[in-house]
Amino acid sequence: MKTKLIDFFSDSGMLIISPEELFYLRGQKSGYYGILSVIFYLAFLSLIIGILLQDITLAVSIFLITVVISLVFRFIHAITIHIFSKILFGGNGKLMACYNLICYSSSLYIFLIIGLAATVLNKMFIFPVLLLVILWQMFIVVTAVATEYGMDFGKAFISTYGIWLFIIIILMGIF
Secondary structure (H helix, E strand, C coil): CHHHHHHHHHHHHHHHHCHHHHHHHHHHCCCCHHHHHHHHHHHHHHHHHHHHHCCHHHHHHHHHHHHHHHHHHHHHHHHHHHHHHHHHHCCCCCHHHHHHHHHHHHHHHHHHHHHHHHCCCCHHHHHHHHHHHHHHHHHHHHHHHHHHHCCCHHHHHHHHHHHHHHHHHHHHHHC
């Protein structure tokens, strides 16, 4: 139990320092630390929001809703990544490994937790932190896809976000 806990937090630190190495190591064996990181960091983030708003019931509600939505959305995203990576670029990865690896990006919520704690000093501090976390998560997901499916970053970006951006551009042109 102790080593699993240490591995979990070591993975979170390695994600920040060397995501390619982490994804290579975790891609070699099946695991669920990425999915656990979604649950753990969303629980901690919900707790901080509950403390700031002084409402624990709201914090529990936020936690339950965000965990379900986040896990479902990431699974749908993993399915689309898997389909596009296999069909368009002939990648050779597994769906559940991709799902686990893209869930690791939630480890960056630790920076949102720090940003929320810093809102006590300045309310506007959270916006640059949020932008940084979103962009960094995009990079982490593209790195996970590139590592899992054995493709370069350009192909990984297209199979991860390029198709969605193309659809959004078409919809913006229609409306």
